[in-house]
Amino acid sequence: MARLSQLTELKGVGPKLADQLEKLQIRNLADLFFHLPFRYEDRSRITAIGSVQPMRPAVIQGEVRGASVLFGKRRSLLVKVQDHTGTASLRFYHFNAAQKNQFRTGALVRCYGEPRRGASGLEFYHPEYQLVENGLDAQLEPCLTPVYPATDGISQQRLRLLHEQALEFLHKDQVDLIDLLPTSWLQQWRLPTLKDALLFLHNPPSDTNLQLLESSQHPAQKRLILEELLAHQLSLHKLRAQVQADAAPAIVASKQLQQALLAQLPFKPTNAQQRVTAEIEQDLQQPYPMLRLVQGDVGSGKTLVAALAACDVLEAGYQVALMAPTEILAEQHLNNLSGWFNPLGISTGWLAGKVKGKAREKALEDIHSGEAQLVVGTHALFQDDVRFSRLGLIIIDEQHRFGVHQRLSLREKGEQQGLQPHQLIMTATPIPRTLAMSAYADLDTSVIDELPPGRSPITTVAISDQRRGEVIERVNSACAPVEQGGEGAQAYWVCTLIEESEALQCQAAENTAQELREALPHLSIGLVHGRMKAAEKADVMAQFKAHELDLLVATTVIEVGVDVPNSSLMIIENPERLGLAQLHQLRGRVGRGAAKSHCVLLYKSPLSFTSKQRLQVMRDSQDGFYIAEQDLAIRGPGELLGTRQTGLQMLRVADLQRDGELLPQVREMAEQIWHQHPQAIEPLILRWLGDAERFASV
Template identity: 50%
Template sequence: MPSSPAPTSKKTAPSAAQQVMHKLGLVRDIDLVLHLPLRYEDETKITLLRNARDGDTVQIEATVTQCEVQLRPRRMLKVTVEDETGNCVLTFFSFYPSQQKTMAVGTVLRIRGEIKGGFWGRQMLHPAFKVAGGELPQALTPVYPTAAGLPQPYLRRAIASALQRVQLPETLPPDTPPPVMSYWGDNGLQPMMGLRESLSFLHHPTPDVALVTLEDHSHPAWQRLKAEELLAQQLSQYRSKQERAALKAPRLTVPAPQAGTQTLVEQFLQQLPFGLTGAQQRVCREIAEDMARASPMHRLLQGDVGSGKTVVAAMSAMVCIASGWQCALMAPTEILAEQHFGKLVGWLEPILAPLGKKVAWLSGAQKKKERTAMLELVASGEAALVVGTHAVIQEQVQFHSLALAVIDEQHRFGVAQRLALRQKLAHKGLEPHLLMMSATPIPRTLAMSYYADLDVSVIDELPPGRTPIVTKVISDSRKDEVIARIGAQVAAGRQVYWVCPLIEESETLDLSNATATHADLSEALPGVTVGLLHSRMPTADKKAVMELFTAGIMGVLVSTTVIEVGVDVPNASLMVIEHAERFGLSQLHQLRGRVGRGAAASACVLLYAVNDNGRLSDTGKERLRAMAETNDGFEIARRDLEIRGPGEFLGARQSGDAMLRFADLDKDIALLEWARELAPVMLAQHPHLAATHIQRWLGAKSEFLKA
C-alpha cells in the first residue's frame, strides 16, 4: 500500500524548501525514508582540545573569549574559544551579522570541524557551531543529498517525521529464505534485519557502528535495502513478461510450398552469396519458434561487431512476409538505415518482386513526393518490408498489417519510441513481435537484472574470413608516424578511417576537430582522396561521400562517430581514433569493428593525448588497456560495466531514471540471484505482496520496463 504524501498546509502555498523537495522527487513518505544519507557526522561526544589531533574532525564545547572582524589580509571573522584544556581560533571568511552576534564573548558554543595546527596555534576553518545546551545526540547525525534552498536541518526533520508516519508492512513472504544477509553478531548468527529496523538504523546509526560498513554498503541494514530493491526490479520484470504473455500476436509460420517449389525462406537462403554460421542458424530457429506463437515475441539479439545480425534480421523478415504480414526495421542513424536498406534490397527484392511486393524506405530527409509514395506503399501493404530511421514511427505512417518490428542498436532508442512502434498494430487488437538487436554485448549481471523480462539470443561465432584486428595504443606526439603508415596503406590499395570526436573547435575541450584534421591529412597525403563525413552535413552530401568510400575511390575518410555502427567496407584495413581516451569503451569497440571485414590484415590505432600535467586519466588508461588486451566484445562489455556503470548498455530504457539506486550489480550478485529465485514464486503464491513491493520501490517507473 503506497504511503501518504508528506502533509502540506491546505491554506498556504508550498514553501521554497517544499518545492525543492518535490523537484528531488521527495513527495511520498516512502520517498523521504528512502532518501538515505551520503555520510554521517559524530555529534554524540565532546572532545577536549588537548585530545584532538591535527587533522581530526571533532566536536568541542568551548567558551568564546574573543570575537572580532579583521580587515587584513582580507575581511574575516576571528573567534577565539577555549575549554579547560586549551584554546582554538575559529576563522570565517564568509559570515552574517547574526552569526557574529551568536558568538559573543562569554557564550558557550558546541563546535564541530577539522582541527589544524600552525604557527599561530590551533584553528578551525568555517566550522559548524551552535549555542551549547541540551543532551548530546544518541545517534550519528545524517548528512543527506540536497539542493540549494533545502537546508539539512529542514530535510532531517522532514525525513524523521516521515519515518514515524510511513507504513512499512512486511512484503517478504513469511517462509522466505534469507539471502546472504544473516550476519555474525555478539550472540552468534543473527537473522536478517527487518525493513523498518534497517531504515531507522541507516538514518540514525549508533555511534559504535563501524563507519566503513556504512560507507561501503556492507552493513546488514544496507544489505536488506539492496535485496528489497533488487527483488522489486525482478518482480516488475517478471510481471511485465507475464502480462505480455497474455497479449495476442499474429502467428507467423511459413506456409508449406506447392509441389516442386521452394518456400520464400528457402529461396532467400539459396540466393545468399554465403552460408549461415551455426550460431546464426541457431538464433534464427529461436526467433522463428517465438514468432510462431500467439503471444508477442520480445527478444534481444546480441552479437559482436561483424557477427552477422543483419542477415538474421532479414531471415526473420522473410518468415514474417511469407506469413502474409509486414515487417519494419528501424535504425538510429540515416547511414546505418541506408546500409541496411541497400543490403536488404539486394537480398529480398529478387524474391519479393514476382509477388508484387517491395522494400520501402522512410527517412526524415526524404522529399515530399518520394515520402508520399512510400507512405502509400506502406498503407496498402505493397511494401512488405519498411526500413528507416525514427521516421518509421511517425504518426502519418500507417501500416497495413505490421507483425514484426526489428530495432537495431536498441539502446540508442528511448522508451517512447519503442512503444510507438509496438502501437502501430494496436488498433487490430494485436501486438507485433519485437526483435531488438545490439552489437554491444550485455554483461551477464546486467542481462539478469535490467533485461530479465527479455528472451536473449546470442550470435557467439564470427563468419569465416574475418581477420583479427591488431590494436595499437600510441601517443598523439607520434601522429606523423601514423600518417606515414596511412600513406603506405593507401599506396597498397587499402582504405583508412580517421575518427575525431568533435566537428568544430571547442573552447572547453582541447580536441581535434574533423574539419581541421581533414585539411591536415589532405595536405600531408598529396594525390590521395580524403573525404569528410559528419552529422551536420546534408543527407545528399553524406550519401555521396559514403558512395565514394564504399566504391574504393576515396582512400581516407575523416569522420565523427557517425560511422560508429553499420558501415561495412571490406577494403578498409586501418582505423585511427584520435583522442581515444575520451571515448567510451563500447564505442571504441564499435569503431574498431569497422575494419577487419576483409581478407587483409587490419589494425586499429588509438591515439591518446595527455593532460596539462603530462598524465592520462585512470579511466582513460583502463579503457585503452582493455582495448589493447582483447577483441572479445563480451569481455569489453564486462570491463565497460566496471568502468562506467550500466547506463552505456541501457540507453533510454529507464528514460533517464536509474532503477537501481542502492544495489551494485558487480558486488551484489548473490543478492541478485536470491531475488531472481524469489520473484516468480512470490508472483505465483503471494501476488498481493508482490504488487505492494513493486509499488513501494518503483511506483510508475515499472512502466518503463514494458518497452
C-alpha cells in the same frame, strides 16, 4: 491506525517548504521515510585533539586560548583551542563581531568538522560548534548523525528535524506502512522488518559498524536494496505479461525461403548464428508476441540472423519492418537485404526522412497495400501516415538509440485483427550481464558469441597528438598504392565531438580533411559529417566502399553499420572524449577483412585518470562484453542505458554495479511474488517507482 500523509501536517512545513521538498521528490511522509542518508557522521564521542587525523571528521572539545582576526589574502577569524593532549585551530572566513566575542579566553567549546593541515597546524574550517556553558558537559549525540541529499534552501538541520517528526509517527505505528515482503523471507535471510530497517537507517546507534554502513552491506540496507531491485524486476515482469497477453501470428514456415537465401551466400552461418536463429524460430511459433534481444559484438553477423528470421515471417505471408537509428545504417541494411531478397522474388520498401513527394507517396502506398513485403527505414516509420498491410515482425537495430515510446508506436502500427507483431531487437553494444538481468528483464536474450572466420585481430595503440606527423605518415604508407610502395588499403580518420556542438564538430572534420589533403595530395580523401544532406553522405560512402576514396575523414556518424572490408586503419582523434562503447563501435569499422588491422587512439595530453583507464581497456581487449563491463565500472549504469530505462536511473538505495550479485536472488524473488503473492506486486512497484513506472514499462 491513522494515516498521516501530508507534509504540511508536520510542524514548520508550509507551502514554500513543501515546494522546496518537491525538488527532492519528497511529496508525502512515505517519501520522507525513503529519503535516506547517503553518509553518516560520528558525533557520539569526543576525540582528544592529540589523536585527530587530517581529513577525518571528529568532535573535539577544549578551552579557548585566544581568538584573533587575521588580515591576509582574506580576512579570517582564528580561534585557538586546547585540551590536555594538544592544540588545534578553528578558522572562519565569514563571521561577525558578536561571534568573535563568544570565543573569550577560558571558554569551553565543542566543535565538529574535518581537520586539514593549515598555516597554524591542524585547522577546522567553518566547523559546527557550541559553547559548553558553566563547565557542564553538553549532551553528545546518542546515534550516528545522518547526512541527507539536500537542495538549496533546506539545511541538514531542517531535514533532520523533519525526519525526526516523521519517524515519531512511524515509531508509534501512526502511519500505514505495510511490510510487503513475506515474513518467511525475512527469517530466512535474517533481515529486519521494513519499519525496523527505516528506523535504524535514519538513526543508527553510535556503536554501529560505520564501515558496514558506508559499503551498504548492513542488513537494514540489504533489506531495502532487495526490495527496490524487486520492484524494478516486477515492473518489467508486468510489462512482459501485458505484451504477451496479446495474440500474435504463430509462424510455422517450410524453410524454403531460408534455404534459398543461404544457397546464394558465399559463406555459411557460424554455429552461434545458427543457435540464435533456432531460438528466434521457436519464439515465432508461439501464439503470443516474441520479445527477444539479440546481442552480438561488432561484425558478428546480426544482419544475417535478422534476415533468416524475416524469411519465415515473409513465407507465411506477413510483412517485416526493419528500423535503424541513422540513414547510413538503414541504407546499408537496405542494400544488404535487397541484395539477398530481391533475387528470391521478395520486394523491399524504403522509407526515410529524405524520401519526399511522389517517391514517398509510392512508398506509403506499397507499404499499405502489402506490395512492399520487407520495409527498411529510420524514424520515418513512426509517422502517422505510415500504414502496414499485415505486419508480422518488427526488427529494431541499436534499440537504445530510440526513445521508448517510439518502439511502442511501431508495435501499435502492426496491430491487425487482434494480432500484434513479433519483436526482434538487435544491438552491437554488448550489455553487461548485471544490466541485462535488470534493465532488460522483459526480454529474452540471445548472444551471438562467435565472429565469422577470416576476421583479422585489430592492434590498438594510444599515441599523443604531439606525434601527429608520424600518424599522418602511417596513413600514407597504408593507403598509398602497392606500386608506390604502399599497402593499397583504406583508412578512416574520425574527428570526435567538440564541446557538444555539431557545428564545431563538422568544422573540425572539414579542417582536418583540408589538412590531410595538403599533407597527402596523392591520396583521394573524402569527408562525411552530420550536417551534410543524406544523399551527399550516401554518395561519399558509396565512393569509399568502391575504393574511389583512400581515406575517409568523418565524425562519429560512421559509428555503426559501415562495412568496408578493405579498410584496415582507423585513427580516432581525441578518444578521451568518448565512452568505451563508442570507441569499441568505431574500432569495429576495421578488421572486417583478412588484412591485419590497426586502430590509433590519437589523444591530447594530459589525460585524466578516467581517460587513461578507458584507453588502457581499449588496448587490452577487443571483447565487447569485457569492454562493456569495464564501461559499467567506470561510468555507472545511468549513462550506459540510454533513454529506455529512465526508471533504473532513479534507483534510490540500490546500485546495479555494487549489488549485481543480488540479481539472481532478486529474479527468483520476483517469480515467487508473481505466482504466490500477486497482491504485493502493485504496492511494491508504486512504493519504489511511483511515476517512474511509466519509463520502465514501455
